[in-house]
Amino acid sequence: MTDRRDNGGTDDLEAALRGAGLRITRQRRVILAILAGGDDHPDALALFRRAARQDPSISLSTVYRTMKVLEERGAIQRHTFEGGPARFEPADGVHHDHLIDLDSGEVIEFRSERIEKLQDEIARELGYEIVSHRLELYGRRRK
Amino acid sequence: MTDRRDNGGTDDLEAALRGAGLRITRQRRVILAILAGGDDHPDALALFRRAARQDPSISLSTVYRTMKVLEERGAIQRHTFEGGPARFEPADGVHHDHLIDLDSGEVIEFRSERIEKLQDEIARELGYEIVSHRLELYGRRRK
DNA sequence: GTACATGCAAATGATTTGCACAAGA
DNA sequence: TCTTGTGCAAATCATTTGCATGTAC
Numbered sequence: 135m136t137d138r139r140d141n142g143g144t145d146d147l148e149a150a151l152r153g154a155g156l157r158i159t160r161q162r163r164v165i166l167a168i169l170a171g172g173d174d175h176p177d178a179l180a181l182f183r184r185a186a187r188q189d190p191s192i193s194l195s196t197v198y199r200t201m202k203v204l205e206e207r208g209a210i211q212r213h214t215f216e217g218g219p220a221r222f223e224p225a226d227g228v229h230h231d232h233l234i235d236l237d238s239g240e241v242i243e244f245r246s247e248r249i250e251k252l253q254d255e256i257a258r259e260l261g262y263e264i265v266s267h268r269l270e271l272y273g274r275r276r277k
Numbered sequence: 278m279t280d281r282r283d284n285g286g287t288d289d290l291e292a293a294l295r296g297a298g299l300r301i302t303r304q305r306r307v308i309l310a311i312l313a314g315g316d317d318h319p320d321a322l323a324l325f326r327r328a329a330r331q332d333p334s335i336s337l338s339t340v341y342r343t344m345k346v347l348e349e350r351g352a353i354q355r356h357t358f359e360g361g362p363a364r365f366e367p368a369d370g371v372h373h374d375h376l377i378d379l380d381s382g383e384v385i386e387f388r389s390e391r392i393e394k395l396q397d398e399i400a401r402e403l404g405y406e407i408v409s410h411r412l413e414l415y416g417r418r419r420k
Numbered sequence: 421g422t423a424c425a426t427g428c429a430a431a432t433g434a435t436t437t438g439c440a441c442a443a444g445a
Numbered sequence: 446t447c448t449t450g451t452g453c454a455a456a457t458c459a460t461t462t463g464c465a466t467g468t469a470c
Contacts, residue, residue: 157444157449178435193452198435214357216411219434233400236408244399252392253414260376260385262416268359269412271396273405300469302425321460336427341460362459 144170147224150209161185161192165200175213175221175241215241215270231269287313290367293352304328304335308343318356318364318384358384358413374412 147166148158164185168176176184182197201222204210213221215234221241231249233242249269257264290309291301307328311319319327325340344365347353356364358377364384374392376385392412400407 155445155449159444159450161451191452195436195453196451199450202436214359216357233403233405235405242403242405244403246395246399249392249395249399252389252395253412256387256389256392257376257414257416258419260387261419262376262378262385262414263419264414264416265379266416267412267414269396269410271400271405271407271410273400273407273409276401276404276406298424300424302469304426334427338428338461339426342425345461 143224146170147204147209150204150207154203154207156203161189161196162200164188164192165197169204169210169222169224175223177219177221179219181222213241213268216272231271233271233273236272236274286367289313290347290352293347293350297346297350299346304332304339305343307331307335308340312347312353312365312367318366320362320364322362324365356384356411359415374414376414376416379415379417 144166147170148163151158151162165181168181168184178194178197178201181201182192182194185192185197201210201212201220205212205222209225210222211225213223213232215221215232218239228245229250230243230245233244234240235242253267254264287309290313291306294301294305308324311324311327321337321340321344324344325335325337328335328340344353344355344363348355348365352368353365354368356366356375358364358375361382371388372393373386373388376387377383378385396410397407
C-alpha cells in the first residue's frame, strides 16, 4: 500500500503521454513523479525547483511544455487563482472546487452536489449550456 | 431619465476619486464616462481604444493606473476570466457572479442567493471564513 | 505653487517559441 | 533512423514603473 492517490499517479500520467505517442524522457519521468507524489498544487517554478533537485539539467521550459501536453491530454488540471501564476494538479477524475487559504496559499478541495446542480439550473434559465466552470472561495481560518 | 445604471455612474466613480483627494483629469473624465456608459466588461486595451477616440493623447498606462486607483477605492471590479486579460466593470454594490459566453466573450451577470448560502456553509464546515469568492460559468448558447 | 497625474519607454513576470543539438522508440 | 524532446536565449503578452514634464486644485 502506498500513500499515492488511486488516480493521477505516475502510471496514469505516463499512460496519458504514451497513449498519444509521446515519449517518456528522463525529465518527464522526474516531473510526473513529483506531480503524482505531492498532494499540493505547485506552480511551474515550484515544480521546476523540485525537479532540479533530482536532475539539475532540467529547464523551466520543459516544465511548461510538459504541463501543456498533460493538460491537453486531460491528465492534469491547470488553475489560475487570483493573482499568482498557474498551479497544477493531477486530474483525479472527480470534479471539485477550491478553497484557497489567503494566509498560507494552501488549497483545500471540496465538492458540492447541490452547488453543481444549482449552476446547471441557472445556466439553463439563461439559455446556456455549461462547458466548464470555476468556483473558488478565498478565506482565512476561523479562530 | 437615462439608461445609465443607478449605481456605478460617472458621478459615483468621480466621487470615489474626489473622496480620496485624487484629481479629476481630462483623461480620467473620459475613461470614467466610458466605464459608466457601457454595460459590457471591457479590458484595458478596449478601454484605451474607446478613450483614444475621444482623446487621442490618452495612454494605455493611464488606463491601467486609473483602473488601479478605482479598484483600490472599491469603485470598480476587476475580473480575470480564463485565458484573457483583466476586464473591468463599475461596482454596482450588489455582488453577482458571471456566465461567460465562450463564443462571443459576452458576460452575463447573475446572482443566486442559494449558492451564496451554500458557499458559506461549506467554508464554515471546513473551518474557514470567506473573504471573497469567484464563481464563473463558461458555456454556450443552447440551440 | 505644489502635489498628483501623464506619456513614453524601459522593466517586470509569466509563459511561449525558434533553433540547433540530444535522445527515446 | 526518424521523430519528438530539450536547453538556452530571445520573443511575447499583460501589466507596472522610472522619469521628466504637465496640470488640477
